[in-house]
Amino acid sequence: MSTTPSPHVVGDKEYKLSQQLKDKITDLSAQYPEKNSVIIPALHLIQDEFGWVPPAAMRQMAQLLNIASNTVFGVASFYTMFNNKPVGRYHIQICRNIACSLNGSKELLEHIMKKLGIQIGEVSNDGKFSVSTVECLGACGSAPVMMVNDVYYENLTEKKVDQIIKSLE
Amino acid sequence: MMQIEVNNKKIQAEPGEMILTALKRAGIHVPTLCYLEKLPPAGRCRICVVEVEGRKDLVTACSTPVQENMKIKTHSPRVLNTRKKILELLLSNHPDDCLYCVRNGQCDLRQLADEMYIRTRDLPRNVKKGEIDTSSLSIVREPSKCILCGRCVRVCAEIQTVNAIEIMQRGSLAYVGIEDDKGMGESWCINCGQCVVVCPTGALAEKSHVEMVKDALGDPKKYVVVQHAPSISVTLAEEFGFPVGTDVDCLMVAAFRAMGFDRVFDTSFSADLTIMEEGSELVHRLLHGGKLPMMTSCSPGWVKFVEQFYPELTENVSTCKSPQQMMGAIIKSFFSERENIKPEDIFSVSIMPCTAKKFEANRPEMGRNGVSDVDAVLTTRELAELIRLYGIDFKSLKPEEADDPFGQRTTAGKIFGASGGVMEAALRSGYFLVTGKELEDLSIEPVRGLEGIREAKIKVNDLELHVAVTSGLGNARKLMDQVRAGRKDLHFIEIMTCPGGCIAGGGQPRNADFEKFKARAQSLYTIDKNEEIRVSHKNPSIIRLYDEFLGKPLGEKSHKLLHTHYKKRELYN
Ligand code: SF4
Ligand code: SF4
Ligand code: SF4
Ligand code: FES
Numbered sequence: 001m002s003t004t005p006s007p008h009v010v011g012d013k014e015y016k017l018s019q020q021l022k023d024k025i026t027d028l029s030a031q032y033p034e035k036n037s038v039i040i041p042a043l044h045l046i047q048d049e050f051g052w053v054p055p056a057a058m059r060q061m062a063q064l065l066n067i068a069s070n071t072v073f074g075v076a077s078f079y080t081m082f083n084n085k086p087v088g089r090y091h092i093q094i095c096r097n098i099a100c101s102l103n104g105s106k107e108l109l110e111h112i113m114k115k116l117g118i119q120i121g122e123v124s125n126d127g128k129f130s131v132s133t134v135e136c137l138g139a140c141g142s143a144p145v146m147m148v149n150d151v152y153y154e155n156l157t158e159k160k161v162d163q164i165i166k167s168l169e
Numbered sequence: 170m171m172q173i174e175v176n177n178k179k180i181q182a183e184p185g186e187m188i189l190t191a192l193k194r195a196g197i198h199v200p201t202l203c204y205l206e207k208l209p210p211a212g213r214c215r216i217c218v219v220e221v222e223g224r225k226d227l228v229t230a231c232s233t234p235v236q237e238n239m240k241i242k243t244h245s246p247r248v249l250n251t252r253k254k255i256l257e258l259l260l261s262n263h264p265d266d267c268l269y270c271v272r273n274g275q276c277d278l279r280q281l282a283d284e285m286y287i288r289t290r291d292l293p294r295n296v297k298k299g300e301i302d303t304s305s306l307s308i309v310r311e312p313s314k315c316i317l318c319g320r321c322v323r324v325c326a327e328i329q330t331v332n333a334i335e336i337m338q339r340g341s342l343a344y345v346g347i348e349d350d351k352g353m354g355e356s357w358c359i360n361c362g363q364c365v366v367v368c369p370t371g372a373l374a375e376k377s378h379v380e381m382v383k384d385a386l387g388d389p390k391k392y393v394v395v396q397h398a399p400s401i402s403v404t405l406a407e408e409f410g411f412p413v414g415t416d417v418d419c420l421m422v423a424a425f426r427a428m429g430f431d432r433v434f435d436t437s438f439s440a441d442l443t444i445m446e447e448g449s450e451l452v453h454r455l456l457h458g459g460k461l462p463m464m465t466s467c468s469p470g471w472v473k474f475v476e477q478f479y480p481e482l483t484e485n486v487s488t489c490k491s492p493q494q495m496m497g498a499i500i501k502s503f504f505s506e507r508e509n510i511k512p513e514d515i516f517s518v519s520i521m522p523c524t525a526k527k528f529e530a531n532r533p534e535m536g537r538n539g540v541s542d543v544d545a546v547l548t549t550r551e552l553a554e555l556i557r558l559y560g561i562d563f564k565s566l567k568p569e570e571a572d573d574p575f576g577q578r579t580t581a582g583k584i585f586g587a588s589g590g591v592m593e594a595a596l597r598s599g600y601f602l603v604t605g606k607e608l609e610d611l612s613i614e615p616v617r618g619l620e621g622i623r624e625a626k627i628k629v630n631d632l633e634l635h636v637a638v639t640s641g642l643g644n645a646r647k648l649m650d651q652v653r654a655g656r657k658d659l660h661f662i663e664i665m666t667c668p669g670g671c672i673a674g675g676g677q678p679r680n681a682d683f684e685k686f687k688a689r690a691q692s693l694y695t696i697d698k699n700e701e702i703r704v705s706h707k708n709p710s711i712i713r714l715y716d717e718f719l720g721k722p723l724g725e726k727s728h729k730l731l732h733t734h735y736k737k738r739e740l741y742n
C-alpha cells in the first residue's frame with residue numbers, strides 16, 4: 001500500500017468552503033440530533049480539502065451550522081488528528097511512546113528531520129513534507145512505527161525510511 | 170427519602186440526587202472546585218472525592234448518585250491524603266503570588282490550601298506562564314492563575330449560551346482561550362462577569378477602576394459624584410459580615426461621604442426616570458404602530474447579546490439608556506449647569522452589580538463633546554475594596570441620607586435590582602399613563618421570581634397587555650427564538666443578563682448560592698412593601714426634573730440625553 005498525497009493548501013487567504021463542501025456539511029448535520037455532533041465529521045471534510053483545518057474555514061463551518069466558532073476551535077485543537085497548522089502533502093507522524101522509543105524512534109526522527117531539513121511542526125519549502133511526533137499508534141508489536149498521511153509503515157530502519165521517502169518523490 | 174450512612178451517622182437522602190447534595194443538606198463540608206449549583210456535574214477537578222464502602226476506588230461526591238444504605242467516609246485518611254495530593258498537583262504549577270493577587274484574601278484556592286493544611290512544597294515546581302489579557306473593557310484574564318476547573322467555560326456556554334471562552338488543546342497543554350488566541354475584548358464576550366463570580370482563583374477578575382477613583386478622590390480639582398445601583402445596598406452587607414440581605418443603604422451613604430465623595434446620588438432615582446421614559450415609549454409604540462414586542466435596555470450584557478446574536482431585533486430594544494447612563498447624562502448636563510461646574514471637572518463614579526456596566530460606560534454614544542457621562546464603574550466587590558482601602562469601619566458608621574437633587578427614589582426604582590422589577594415598575598406607571606388611574610394592587614406577583622420565563626396579562630383599558638420576563642441569556646435566547654420565529658402576542662419583554670437579575674450580577678459578592686439570591690431579592694421586595702411611594706411617576710424629584718429641565722418624557726431634551734441607539738455586530742469574522 002502506498003501513500004497518496006493530501007492537498008497542501010497554504011496562503012489561500014480566504015479558505016473559502018466550496019458550495020459542494022457546504023452542501024456536504026449541511027447534509028451531514030441532518031443526520032445528527034445535536035448540531036455539535038457534526039463538528040468532527042465536518043472537520044475531517046475540511047481537512048480533506050485543505051490538508052489542514054484553517055481558522056477561516058472553521059469559522060465558515062460554524063456559521064453554516066449556527067454554532068459557536070469557539071467550540072469548533074476547541075474540538076480541532078483537542079484532537080491531534082486535526083492539523084491546526086498547514087502540513088506537507090506527505091505528513092509524517094512518528095510514534096514517540098515507549099515501545100518505539102526503545103526501538104530507536106528518536107534516532108529515526110532525527111534522521112528524518114536532517115534528511116528533509118525541517119523541524120517538528122515545520123513544512124519543507126516545496127510544501128511536500130512535514131513531520132510531527134504522535135502518541136502510541138497502536139502497533140507496538142512492529143515498533144518503530146510511523147504514519148505518512150493515512151498509511152502505516154512498520155519495523156522501520158533508517159534504510160527503510162530512506163526508501164519510503166524516495167518512493168514519495 | 171432514603172437513608173445513607175456518612176461517617177457512621179445516618180442521614181437522609183433523596184433518590185437520584187448526588188452524594189454532595191445530601192452532604193450539603195446535612196451540613197457536612199466536602200471541598201469542590203468544579204461543581205456549579207445549577208448545572209449538571211462535570212467531575213473535572215476530583216477534589217470532592219469520598220470513600221464508599223464496597224467500592225475499590227474513591228468516587229467524586231458531586232457526580233455519584235446516592236444509593237440506599239450507602240456507607241460513605243468523607244474524611245478518612247485515604248480521602249484526606251488523596252485530596253491533598255490532588256491539590257498539591259494543582260498547586261505545583263500555580264504562581265502562588267498571593268500577596269499581589271486580585272484574590273488575596275478572598276481566594277477559594279488559597280482557602281482550600283489552608284483547609285487542607287498544605288505547609289510544604291513537596292512537588293517539583295513548574296510555574297505556569299501566560300500573558301495577562303487586558304483587551305476587554307470589563308474583564309481581566311490572568312491565565313497563569315487558572316486551574317482549569319472549567320467553571321467559567323460552562324457558565325458562559327450553558328447558562329449564558331455565549332460561548333466566548335473555551336478550553337483549547339488538551340492535557341498539559343490545555344488552557345482557557347478564545348479562537349485564534351484573540352483577546353477577550355475581541356471575542357463574543359458580552360461582559361456579564363458570570364465567569365468572574367464563579368472562578369475560584371485570580372484567573373478572572375473585573376477590570377479594576379479602584380485606582381482611578383482613588384486618584385479622583387485625591388484630586389482637589391475634581392468634583393467627585395457617585396451613584397449606586399438599586400441592588401448594591403442589599404448585597405454590600407455580605408462583604409462586611411452582616412446577614413445576607415441586610416439593607417445597608419444609609420451606612421453606605423455615610424461611607425461615601427467619609428471617603429470624600431462630594432455628592433451621593435441613587436441610581437434608583439434614574440431608574441424612576443427610566444420608567445417615565447420607557448413607559449412612555451411603550452405607550453407610544455402601542456398607539457403608533459412601533460416595533461413590538463418592546464424589550465428592555467437597562468442590562469448592557471443583554472444589549473450586546475442582541476446586537477450580536479439577534480441583530481434583526483435591535484429595533485425592538487427600547488431606545489432608553491440604562492439608569493446608570495441616564496444618571497450620568499443628567500449629572501454632566503443639568504447638574505453641571507446648575508452647580509456651575511464644567512462637565513470635565515466632574516468625575517462621575519457609579520457603583521454597579523455588573524461588570525458589563527464598565528463596557529457600557531465606554532460606549533462611544535455615552536457622552537457629549539468628548540466627555541463621557543460615567544468616568545469609572547466599581548462593582549460591589551470593588552466598592553468593598555475601596556471602603557477597606559480608606560480604613561472605614563463600616564459597622565460603626567452612622568446612617569446618612571443621599572443628596573439632592575438625585576437622591577430621592579421610589580420603591581419602583583429600587584426593585585429594578587431583581588428580575589421582574591423593571592417590568593413591575595413599568596406596568597405600575599404605564600397603567601397610570603394610559604388610564605390616569607393607579608393599579609388597584611401594585612404588587613404584580615406573576616412577574617416576580619428568579620428563574621425561568623414568566624408571562625402575565627394585564628388589562629389596560631381595552632387592551633390586554635401581554636408581557637414576559639426572564640433573566641439569564643440562555644432563557645433570553647429561548648424567548649428570542651420564539652420572537653424570531655414569529656411569535657406575535659407579546660407587547661413588552663424584560664430581560665436581565667444575569668440569572669436572577671442584578672442581585673446575582675457579575676459584580677456582586679462571591680460564593681453566593683441560590684438561597685442567598687432569594688434573600689437579596691426578598692430584601693428589595695420588603696423595602697417595596699414598607700414604603701409610601703411605590704410608583705415612579707410620583708417621585709417628587711422626578712416631577713421637578715421634568716418641570717425645571719426635561720420638559721416631558723420623550724421630549725426633545727430626553728431624546729438628546731436619555732435615549733440612544735444600537736449597532737449590529739458581526740460574528741464569525
Ligand atoms: S489565585 Fe489564589 S492562590 Fe493563586 S496567587 Fe491568587 S490568591 Fe494566591
Ligand atoms: S463575561 Fe459573561 S459572556 Fe464574557 S466570558 Fe464571562 S460568562 Fe462569558
Ligand atoms: S479561569 Fe477560573 S473558572 Fe475558568 S477554568 Fe480557570 S480557574 Fe476555572
Ligand atoms: S467538585 Fe466534584 S469533581 Fe470537581
